[in-house]
Amino acid sequence: MSKFQVNLKINNLAIAVDEGTTILEAARQLNFNIPTLCHHDDICVAGNCRVCVVEQKGSRLLPAACATPVGEGMEILTNSMKVRQARKHVVELLLSEHNADCTRCIKNGECELQKMSNEYRTGNNQFISLLKEKDKVIDFSSPSISKDDSKCIRCQRCVRTCAEMQAVNALTVAYKGNNMRISTFLNKPMNDVVCTNCGQCINRCPTGSLTERTYVDQVFEAVYDPTKFVVVQTAPATRVAIGEEFGLEPGTRVTGKMVAALRRIGFDKVLDTDFSADLTIIEEGYELLSRLKAALVDGKAPALPMMTSCSPGWIKFQEHLYPELLENLSSCKSPQQMFGALAKTYYAERMNKNPADMIVVSIMPCTAKKFEANRPEMRGSGYKDVDFVLTTRELGMMIRQAGIDFNKLENESYDGMLGESTGAGVIFGNTGGVMEAALRTAYEIITGREVPFSNLSIKPVRGMEGVKEAAIRFKDVLPEWNFLEGVELKVGITHGLANAKLLMDKVKEGNTGFHFIEIMACPGGCIGGGGQPLPTTLAIRKKRASGLYEEDEKMILRKSHENPEVKELYQSFLHQPLGHRSHDLLHTHYYSRKKI
Amino acid sequence: MKNKTIKKVDLIFEQVDHLAILDKTLNRSSEEIILDIIDSGLRGRGGAGFPTGLKWKFARNEDSEQKYVICNADEGEPGTFKDREILTQVPEKVLTGMAVCGKAIGASEGYIYLRAEYNFLLPMLHQKIDTFNNVLKEKKFDFSVAIRSGSGAYVCGEETALMESMEGFRGEPRNKPPFPTSKGYLGKPTSINNVETLVFALMIANLGPKMFKELGTFDSRGSKVFSISGDTPSAGIYELELGMTLEDFVNEFGDGDTKAVQIGGASGYCVARKNFKSTVIGFEGIPTGGSMMLFNSSRSMYNILRDYLEFFEEESCGQCTPCRIGCQQLLKGVEAVKKGLKPPSYLENLQRLSETMKIASKCGLGQSVGNPFNSIINNFREEIIY
Missing domain, CATH: 1.20.1440.230 (NADH-ubiquinone oxidoreductase 51kDa subunit, iron-sulphur binding domain)
Incomplete structure (x- = not known):
């Protein structure tokens, strides 16, 4: 444990820190803030923006605080005249190639470059504008992400995120010198490369260069169109994050306020993706059991381990990089798409609405959901199942634009029929949540008893480790599940596509031993999604995760199969899991895509 | 009017029995070799001028199974073309210099990073390297040399960008520290030296540090290969003793109308006529990786x-x-x-x-x-x- 201690002085204050600590971290311990742009706690050090330079006594050069480890006897000044001049120059230089169209920018108020130029008040631009007209052409090709090179400061946070956290490498550095830019393979449009639309690049872009494609205006238009019946669904992870848009602590549970806000905006019905999360558990659970039966009873070789299919970023990743494992993916649509398909069939029928006049809007923590809703196969209802997908951030924008004082709203409840949910549906937003929900239900279906974990909390599948494992043995099973007597179900959970890639390589080698794997494209699961409020850090993601677990514990129903509206749905419409209607509406298929 | 004070030296291009030097060196301890290099005062000839012996010592003191020697032949500084000539005329001396470095720091692999524009040297170099590697094998000295080609970026002459390039990544300089002597190529301790430096190291290993110390000045020991170009009747490559004044230099190489001299290539310093007399070419004055560009009054x-x-x-x-x-x-x-x-x-x-x-x-x-x-x-x- 005892790391070697290094003594140094920062702004004449002595401090001893662990060997290997950077100057930036040491300064933070002394409550000195050193500005950063290319630095992000989630990704590796770059040291390329140079805004964090500090003065080191005895050195001709100004070292970058984020990239320089402390040394014994170092004397550092974080705000000397030399440092101030250099920092101002760096900010001015960045502004000289930046499309500082701040008032119109979607990141206005959240841009780190804007914040820094506010702090340094550089005044009149002394340098010549280097902004190139060709850089102002925004790439709108992707339904999820737009890329505006004119606002890029070349910090490479997106490149490092795409390579290091997600192992996707859709974004890369191209050319050098004055032509250096962040580009894609052969500078192809974003929808034509391996991009999974996960949006993690957006979450780490310090400026407005990478942003989600926004559909706020289209949604308002639909809401205000009297001929349209507009329903909205909200994903689990939004309810512990939307508060951040209004100054609340990350993880604050504001489900009731969010529902109230949506109703005030004017949605005709406010419904919950948690409902279809519960439904997913039933369909996916039975799918897993049927695969296990095929293997254990029928002597067949079904694709195992089965993998979850809730995360559209993960799906596209698999389609690009592991097409040979597509059979392993559960054929279940994601909860968003199950909801959309049911909304325009089952729900429309019972509400006596013409599905042609219905608009289904989703509020998602995710940018990949925008792409998913546009997949051509997502038309099980005969219409586009989900018309518009907004991120948590866009919902924040809508609430502000509608003039709603979010924090003062009274709690309201979801509308019925597709609005009831259980705690199991709620925790879908966390890494491990789908697995936990699935085990709660599967164990009970098979044994007739609750999962043997205190308070239904299956701790081994929770937490932020890259790959988690758990095993559960079925004993004294109900007669119809005899073939599972004594069987140990082994499950794996991973989040972040770089972790997923490591796991997939093992699956390809065939030596994981897992029967079922939950995979979420984003770090921490959906609570760390590419559409969640900014900024994002591990600490913030942990708080949101705790928020969801609290929400789960506060629910009366905590097992998907106990959801009364799901039961009603099976009774009156679907009739049985994996049945004919399920097949048409709730299941899908996948495509092999190019590897570039 | 020629000035007689400039001393021309012939250490680099002189043909030597490189295998005899190799035998002699392999019989010595790495400590002895490094002490001689430190004692000689040799500083890197690529431009930055880091003391070569210290660099070798740092690399040797690292505890690692695997270490590397890299010969930086990315000679990209505008106005310098001496490494090309060294590689052409005395390739065996370069290779032997690398082996000496390998012996000194405890490395078993050496790489020449050759700039893309010098690819025409590849057939000849491959042949020399094959022969050399075979000789080392016969001598049972665990060291071999290979070549890596650059792709044309100037920045890849920067040692850490060069290593990124060698590893197959985009040629972007790394953060320092860590320095290459502790974490270099593939994260292993690496001594990266300029082509000319390695040949000087070989000659010091052969003749001892004394002869080298006798050349040059206190801060700038020895001689240096210059690439002389621009408005001069005698453009070319010259090995000269360090420490001369720019006035002496211009008297020797100028065209009688020299207005300014750019010392050290595009990234070096421009000295105007009024300062020729007070400017010393060397680490105490203006250092150069070899490039000397002379400009006469016709130049803007x-x-x-x-x-x-x-x-x-x-x-x-x-x-x-x-x-x-x-x-x-x-x-x-x-x-x-x-x-x-x-x-x-x-x-x-x-x-x-x-x-x-x-x-x-x-x-x-x-x-x-x-x-x-x-x-x-x-x-x-x-x-x-x-």
Whole structure:
């Protein structure tokens, strides 16, 4: 444990820190803030923006605080005249190639470059504008992400995120010198490369260069169109994050306020993706059991381990990089798409609405959901199942634009029929949540008893480790599940596509031993999604995760199969899991895509 | 009028029995070899001038199973062309120098990083390397040499960008520390030396440090290979003793009308005639990786500066802000002043900017753009403005 201690002085204050600590971290311990742009706690050090330079006594050069480890006897000044001049120059230089169209920018108020130029008040631009007209052409090709090179400061946070956290490498550095830019393979449009639309690049872009494609205006238009019946669904992870848009602590549970806000905006019905999360558990659970039966009873070789299919970023990743494992993916649509398909069939029928006049809007923590809703196969209802997908951030924008004082709203409840949910549906937003929900239900279906974990909390599948494992043995099973007597179900959970890639390589080698794997494209699961409020850090993601677990514990129903509206749905419409209607509406298929 | 004070030396191109030197060296301990190099005062001949013996010592003191020797043959500095000639004329001396370094630091693999423009040397070098590797095998000395080709970026002459390039990544300089002697190629301790440095090290291993110390000055021991170009009747490659004044140099190599000399290539300093006498060529004065460009009165210093800046704005790797954008601003700035779009006082803004680039850029490229910029502007301000 005892790391070697290094003594140094920062702004004449002595401090001893662990060997290997950077100057930036040491300064933070002394409550000195050193500005950063290319630095992000989630990704590796770059040291390329140079805004964090500090003065080191005895050195001709100004070292970058984020990239320089402390040394014994170092004397550092974080705000000397030399440092101030250099920092101002760096900010001015960045502004000289930046499309500082701040008032119109979607990141206005959240841009780190804007914040820094506010702090340094550089005044009149002394340098010549280097902004190139060709850089102002925004790439709108992707339904999820737009890329505006004119606002890029070349910090490479997106490149490092795409390579290091997600192992996707859709974004890369191209050319050098004055032509250096962040580009894609052969500078192809974003929808034509391996991009999974996960949006993690957006979450780490310090400026407005990478942003989600926004559909706020289209949604308002639909809401205000009297001929349209507009329903909205909200994903689990939004309810512990939307508060951040209004100054609340990350993880604050504001489900009731969010529902109230949506109703005030004017949605005709406010419904919950948690409902279809519960439904997913039933369909996916039975799918897993049927695969296990095929293997254990029928002597067949079904694709195992089965993998979850809730995360559209993960799906596209698999389609690009592991097409040979597509059979392993559960054929279940994601909860968003199950909801959309049911909304325009089952729900429309019972509400006596013409599905042609219905608009289904989703509020998602995710940018990949925008792409998913546009997949051509997502038309099980005969219409586009989900018309518009907004991120948590866009919902924040809508609430502000509608003039709603979010924090003062009274709690309201979801509308019925597709609005009831259980705690199991709620925790879908966390890494491990789908697995936990699935085990709660599967164990009970098979044994007739609750999962043997205190308070239904299956701790081994929770937490932020890259790959988690758990095993559960079925004993004294109900007669119809005899073939599972004594069987140990082994499950794996991973989040972040770089972790997923490591796991997939093992699956390809065939030596994981897992029967079922939950995979979420984003770090921490959906609570760390590419559409969640900014900024994002591990600490913030942990708080949101705790928020969801609290929400789960506060629910009366905590097992998907106990959801009364799901039961009603099976009774009156679907009739049985994996049945004919399920097949048409709730299941899908996948495509092999190019590897570039 | 020729001045007799410049001493021409012949250590680099002199043909020697490299295998005999190798045998002699392999019989010595690495400590002895390194002590001799330290004692000789040899400093890196690529331009930065880091003491070679110390570099070897740092690499040797690292505890690692695997270490590497890299011969930096990316000779990309405008105006220098001496490494090409060394590799052409005495390739065995370069290879043996690498083996000596390998012996000294405890490395078993050596790489020559050859700039893309020198690929025409590849067939010859491959042949020499095959022979050399076989000899080492026969001598049961665990060391072998291989070649890696560059792809044309100037910045890949920077040692850590060079290693990134060798590892198959984009040629971008790394953060330092860690330095290559502790974490270099593939994260292993690496001694990276210029072509010429390795040959001098070989000659010191052969003849002892004394003869080397007797050449040059206290700060700049030994001799150096110069690449002389520009307005000179005797352009070419010369090995000269270090420590001469620029006046002596111009008397020897000038065309009688020398207005300025750019010492150390595009990233070096421009010295005007009025300072020839007081300028010493060496580490105590103005060091050079070899490039000496002479300009006579027919040359426009504005054009020269603009050309250098065009070179830098294109050859910056682009990752760090001061260098990527700074180079563009310096270029656009002097153009604007020349055209009258910015007042002459704008040059002071640019000079302040060049100071920031010097101290805040990530690597030597951005840090040295201020050298030509300030020295040309300070010496020839009126040529830039009017």
